[in-house]
Amino acid sequence: MLSKSQIKLITSLKQKKYRLQHGFFVVEGTKTIKELLQSKLTLQALYTTETFNIDAKDEILISKADLKRISFLTTPNKALAVFKIPKPKPINLNGMIVALDAIRDPGNLGTIIRLCDWFGIKDLLCSKETVDCFNPKVIQATMGSITRVNISYVDLAAFLSKAEPPVFGAFMEGETVYKKQLPNSGILVMGNEANGISKQVEATIDEKISIPRFGDLQATESLNVATATAILLSEFRRS
């Protein structure tokens, strides 16, 4: 049985305000939970309809009906876990870094975190306007990658203005990425879904790059920011 206070705490974690206040976030789905249990994250509680065979103290067996009461999903999985939000580690300025300027869609952020993991990007910087990475929809989309990428929320324009060049930015009117000599390290900035990179951040960009369009030039509007990030990271890594 779940207590009222447990239900209240868990459901409050849908909102960033309460995640910050309590220092916890929610993960759903057996597979992702198992992956997070193997990471350095600290489990606060595991609510599950089937035992995980872990330390009994942390595991609370509940009914499907109870899971439905606390789940954020329309069709709940078999388990929901509450983990402590980890402290971000210092940013490693020597590697390749991705920086996001006001990415709003949780699915896009989740996909970009998964891409960073795939391409061995250790640090992801997010402007303060970017969606919270502990948003349940972000966690769902990362497929466990959240444990392997160090995510820091920073004043992006201020950070980049002091960063070592080169700072690359994705712009519709940038230079074709296929023709550029790309370094092994540097910062790649991706902009907001609707408005691209903001004026303040644009002022800190050393090199504007773009992905050439092969379709109808009049009609096709833009690439989704997550797919554009996929192509640009592939370009940095292949060279």
Added chain:
Amino acid sequence: MLSKSQIKLITSLKQKKYRLQHGFFVVEGTKTIKELLQSKLTLQALYTTETFNIDAKDEILISKADLKRISFLTTPNKALAVFKIPKPKPINLNGMIVALDAIRDPGNLGTIIRLCDWFGIKDLLCSKETVDCFNPKVIQATMGSITRVNISYVDLAAFLSKAEPPVFGAFMEGETVYKKQLPNSGILVMGNEANGISKQVEATIDEKISIPRFGDLQATESLNVATATAILLSEFRRS
């Protein structure tokens, strides 16, 4: 005012069965509707809270409350349009073609349609198990690209077994795409989100390709199929 039969027809179009039966599909959002109005698609009816200044016969001004009754969205936009499902055109076998083997997620299919549009891919083949491209969530994700890509549902294994080589397939254990000489035309097959390319389709593949992983080899599981498609199409086009 909306009649009961209008409401019944429109809300039934959420389901593939009724889309096939009636031959109609639904589009929401002023921007996407305007884009579709400029295409060769045939409008059946436009339900809107603000006039589009088009032929009055096709436009039905409704209240926000009525829009909420027919909308598939939690937060309805200003308009909902019903279009006729177009007949697929013959497949052009001379260009670059993308083929999908049982893609289930509407967001993934929508993103892949948008990518085809960007990279000038005129034909997209879908196995019969692939999610319907007139699913409202697919239409939403295509951002209007659905009008510029010819989508055909086929028996994929049968089609590919008769196709001219080379047929490329994305496999985890494939040859690194960065080291391959890629042609300007050919067929690129992408597999199901969980299971990849099926055995029957695999038997028709001439060349298995993969995107190298740069992150932790033990942990990072896979790339999302839409981001993998983005990277592979970029590789075909850049060469």
